[in-house]
Amino acid sequence: MFMRQSVWNPWNGLRNMEDxxxxxxxxxxxxxxxxxxxxxxxxxxxxxxxxxxKLPGVKLEDLDxxxxxxxxxxxxxxxxxxxxxxxxxLRRERGLGSFARSFGLPFMIDGDAVEASYTAGILTVxxxxxxxxxxxxxxxxxxx
Numbered sequence: 126m127f128m129r130q131s132v133w134n135p136w137n138g139l140r141n142m143e144d145x146x147x148x149x150x151x152x153x154x155x156x157x158x159x160x161x162x163x164x165x166x167x168x169x170x171x172x173x174x175x176x177x178x179k180l181p182g183v184k185l186e187d188l189d190x191x192x193x194x195x196x197x198x199x200x201x202x203x204x205x206x207x208x209x210x211x212x213x214x215l216r217r218e219r220g221l222g223s224f225a226r227s228f229g230l231p232f233m234i235d236g237d238a239v240e241a242s243y244t245a246g247i248l249t250v251x252x253x254x255x256x257x258x259x260x261x262x263x264x265x266x267x268x269x
Contacts, residue, residue, distance in 0.1 A: 163180055164179070165177065171260055177248070188248065189201065190241050190248075192239050195231070195234060200225045232258040
């Protein structure tokens with residue numbers, strides 16, 4: 126029977142340790158699987174893109190949404206909640222502090238028509254395509 130001889134590779138241990146630290150930091154900062162916070166869903170159709178973020182504990186006045194040409198930037202912060210006197214944390218999994226995310230879209234945004242709503246900790250931003258980017262039907266003339 127042939128037995129394959131294993132070769133020790135010191136880099137494997139370091140890679141495993143790095144993966145472990147990534148997981149720990151992601152949990153401490155409230156990050157997503159990609160390590161970005163806050164996690165986002167972006168989808169689009171022929172007329173616009175929609176961006177949806179879950180932001181529990183973030184106040185409306187601590188959010189800022191800006192658009193420029195084909196990019197939307199979201200900034201905000203989540204402040205620590207005051208604990209009652211004499212209390213201490215046993216566990217704190219929600220990230221605190223400031224965040225900023227920018228997303229480039231495959232089309233120019235109509236900045237005057239952007240809409241954003243914030244309900245129950247969910248931010249939804251509708252990013253319409255600039256009129257020049259939207260598909261339009263072309264009328265074909267008869268050539269009798």
